[in-house]
Every structure is written in C-alpha cells, then in structure tokens.
Amino acid sequence: xxxxxxxxSSITFFILLFMGSFRLLTKHIYSRTDCEAFNIDxxxxxxxxxxxxxxxxxxxxxxxxxxxxxxxxxxxxxxxxERYVSRNKxxxxxxxxxxxxxxxxxxxxxxxxxxxxxxTVFIEYKL
Numbered sequence: 193x194x195x196x197x198x199x200x201s202s203i204t205f206f207i208l209l210f211m212g213s214f215r216l217l218t219k220h221i222y223s224r225t226d227c228e229a230f231n232i233d234x235x236x237x238x239x240x241x242x243x244x245x246x247x248x249x250x251x252x253x254x255x256x257x258x259x260x261x262x263x264x265x266x267x268x269x270x271x272x273x274e275r276y277v278s279r280n281k282x283x284x285x286x287x288x289x290x291x292x293x294x295x296x297x298x299x300x301x302x303x304x305x306x307x308x309x310x311x312t313v314f315i316e317y318k319l
Contacts, residue, residue: 225317227251227260235262235313239300241280241291243311244271258319264311273306 221230222237231251232243245267253260282289282304289304302313 225260227253231262235315238298238315239302239313241302244276258317260315262313266309266311268309
C-alpha cells in the first residue's frame, strides 16, 4: 500500500508540474509585446486568429512596444481558404477579408488578401 501511495503521489506531482510549466509558458507568450520570440503564438493568443504555415513574415513594433504590425505571406499549398476564412471569422469588407476585436488588454484588426496571399495583423497592447 505504501508503494502505491508513493507512485500515485509521484505521478500526481509530475502531472501538476507539467501543467504548471505549460501555464507559465502560456502567460510568458501572452505577455510578449515585441517581434522577437513567440511572435506568431502571441498573435494567435491575443487575437484568436490561427496563423497557418507562412513562407515569409515581417514585424514592426512602435511606441515602446505598445503597437505591433505583422505581415505574413501564407503557404497556400495545403490551405482551404473557405474553411480558413469561416473558422477565423473573417468578413468580406471592401474587397478584402477583415477581422477585428477588442479585449480589456488588446485591440486588433487584421486583413486577409487572397490575391497576394497576405495576412496582416495590427495589435495595440493596452498596458
């Protein structure tokens, strides 16, 4: 019985350690306001928009990291645009697909151009 409790508590400890580490990594990615590490992950967490495979990307940060603009050239070889547009809640407005939103700590606007295969995301971090 004692061995069983030791094994069970060890398994529980490692599961909790794994979950805690994952939570800390997610918080770290969410708090990034620069263009360096975890840029795509930060954009996905803040906006809820899935950034698919990209061929090329560019990013600029302005005003002490408070505003970020990122542009991605999408790898469209295996991308179903109709499904992607509907799943990420893009709407057709004035010749392009757009998605925007706002939270307590983030405001964003994004455009998807199907002709150039470019996804542009503008994020304002409300610090």
